[in-house]
Amino acid sequence: MFKKIINKIIEGFIKTSGWVSSIIVLLIIIFLFKEASGLFNKTPLEEGYMLVVNKKNPIDKLNPDQLKNIFDRDSTSWKTLGGMNADIEIFTVEDISTFYNDSMIGENMSNLPWCINDHISKTENVISYFPEKYLPKNFEGKILHLDKISVYQFLKNKIWLPSARPVSQVGAMPLIISTLLVSLVAILIALPIGLAAAIYLAEVADSRIRTILKPVIELLAGIPSVVYGFFGLVIIVPFVQKIFNLPVGETGLTGSIILAIMALPTIITVAEDALRSVPKAMKEASLALGATHWQTIYKVMIPYASSGITAAAILGIGRAIGETMVALMVTGNANNFTFSLLKPIRTIPATIAAELGEASYGGLHFKALFALGCILFLITLMINVYVEYLSGKKQTK
């Protein structure tokens, strides 16, 4: 009777644990996406500011890209934006003293709204932005409607400067490209080496060597990533700089190399376990047919262990793609748009780690970082699904 109750309790505990952990994971994902979606509810203009033009200006709305071009002085004429044939004049609160003297602005800038109103209503080609609190009572200008940031723009734009003023620039493209590039190269380096090491451990090394080597490799997996980063900074960075004769050694390739080293223990141990779990009967069948040891390894053992090896690859990629510390330390942290591995870059996790602290809670920057997190999540999800699909296809063949 007592035993039965205990069993029931344990059963219930196991069941609820399963449910609770699934729900927690789900909640985290929902939270992530909820925060991120807030980004697409915002305009890239600094919060609490407004954007105004002269009443006679035919333009009613601008999208974030156009706005960015205006303030970067890339668009200098209203005509290119479909407006009047005149140059764009940018007017900000800081410029006020060039138009009005101190007595007109008044003590404590009390007359500032009037000055703003005056200047804007007098200058046809003006565009101005200022805090809402300076909005004049009987404003004679036109408040511009600003489009919200779109998902497409977020993914497509090539500049990541969320703290730029007055227009934030949240183009995730360079970060996405860097992340994918660095991880891909890391796995291209790590997979063949890891597989070779796994084959060596599982099939070639005698048991004495294996008993030494295996724990050492497993130990490598436990080294904190900051230590790897340190190692990278001191050894790999100068190495890459010298080999390729670069101005700086902190590049995507440097990151790839260290991530590859970090992914190795995982890949080796998982792939080795997979190879060792190939039944003896399979090996013997192949050898008895006159296959050499190597033929047996690559024609029978590797195909047989392929799902385990794919698992090794996924875990390796997972480690590389989400790795923050190393990326932060050795990739140079420049949000360049580049396909070159020999230039400083910055990955998504490194960006999140570096910027979350300085982003104000709930602000545009903050939400943009969450959106980056979502992208990272979706990338890893896609990799997992794809690899599952691949290994599933193998098995049915």
Place this chain on the structure above:
Amino acid sequence: MTPKIETKNLQLYYGAHHALKGIDFSANANTVTALIGPSGCGKSTFLRCFNRMNDLIDGCDVEGQILIDGMNINDRYLNVDELRKKVGMVFQKPNPFPKSIFENVAYGLRINGINEKKILEEKVEKALKQAALWEEVKDNLKKSAMSISGGQQQRLCIARALAVEPSLVLMDEPTSALDPISTSKVEELIYQLKEKYTILIVTHNMQQAARVSDKTAFFYIGEMIEYNDTTEIFTNPKIERTQNYITGRFG
């Protein structure tokens, strides 16, 4: 006539364990020899001497001569892979590769460097016919070998071994994991294969030994106690221990 296979004073040790104690054995070409005896008496060990599978076992030490066609294969400098191409083996449990039926049979051929599609198809068909499996699988050659029945799998393994055209075929209890119908199919097959191959078969099944073999060797704790024509062994064993075993008094 030189015997197809022969052993002279064959000793085998698993570390300190003396598993085969001075076996003198010979068998002629195109015969079936059954190896019988209680579990652990060294039948499999003996069988695996002819394709040097014992090499895979750490600490296994073989002394004496093992001759195939008059050549000693218990030689450090022998090319073991070449030897195994000439000596086919069928294991106790069917062990097809998780590949298609076709690729299973083609495996040994590909190992031998045969990759031409036409030749592969010809040889695979021939081997499957020899293994009496062709009719059952000819329309499904692309199907996974894991999806056919155990009896079919074992015949597939026989076909796989035959495809490389060995002259000697070793079978270690090939029917012990099969149902009676599959067993009788394999037995029939063994009987026919004798025309082209020399066969050594380990079996626990006395009737099977009597049905398929020309000669029978009785092993007991690492020794070959009695070796004679199968009819002699089963009707008129010279040694009491043999008689006890075949009449089921022990083992």
